[in-house]
Structure formats: C-alpha cells, structure tokens
Amino acid sequence: MSKPVVEVKVRAVAAISGGCAVFLGNEDKVFVIFVDQSVGTAITMSMQGAKKERPLTHDLRANILRALGAKIERVIVNDLKRGTYYTRLILSAENESQQKKIVEIDARPSDCIAMATAQRAPIYLSLDFWDEVEDMTEALRKMQEEGSHTEESDEEEDS
Secondary structure, X not given: OOOOXXXXXXXXXXEEOOEEXXXXXXXXXXXXXXXXXXXXXXXXXXXXXXXXXXXXXXXXHHHHHHHOOEEEEEEEEEEEEOOEXXXXXXXXXXXXXXXXXXXXXXXXXXHHHHHHHHHOOOEEEEHHHHHHOXXXXXXXXXXXXXXXXXXXOHHHXXX
C-alpha cells in the first residue's frame, strides 16, 4: 500500500428501498455504500456468523480461493468517479514450493466488502478518498435511536 489508508469496519447494514445501506467507518467517521439486497444479506449473515445451509455466491468465491491456496489480504476502497466506487481486492497465494504471490484485482466494493466481512479481512479506504466522503455518523446514530432495522457489527457493540 503505497498511498496512506484508513482502516474501517462495517458498522451496520440497513435495509432500504431497492437494497441495503452499508455503513463503513471508524471512531472518527462513517460513510455509506449502497448495495443490492442479496449482497446486504450476505454481509449481514457474515457479521452475525449465521450458518448457511448451502454456500452463497461469496462463500463459493472464498471456497475457490482456499482451494487454490489463496486468501484475501485486504480490501482498499480507493476512489469515487461519477457516482461509482472503485475498489482493489488484494489476494495472496502460496504455491507448493512456498513461494508467495500477491495479486491485486479491480472489483466491485459490494463484493469486496462481502468477501472481506466473511473472511475477517481488513477493509481500508485511501486517505484522499476518506477525506472526500460525507460523514454519515449522525445519520447512523439517528437510525439506531429510532430503532430502524439495522444489523450492527458485533465488534462495534463490544467497544
């Protein structure tokens, strides 16, 4: 990671019309990424440690990575252009001779967040991007006070 980054966690997932709002942030700031309902459900299930009868799409991807000796090292949300977020999925893989390879892949933030949440991999934002996003901390606090249906991260509840 050559650019400075800020680590964030999924703070909450809220069902909204047409999908879900995923609140990402830390103690200083929270911002929102909107995802479709199936991805929001996958993120929520991972946050809750829910047992699934059959693998979901993100579970399948994780199973394939494991079978190939790869894992998610980190996710970096690094830009927003014309309403589209850009994210890098950083994977590491070791082959039979124990040689480690790092692979960086362009991916949708929703997929990256779902996979990182399921595999407990860290999520980062580039500092430039972090400074630009609108702080939604107050909106999240109001939703939680009003009892809107949000799934909160266990890590945040424990702090």
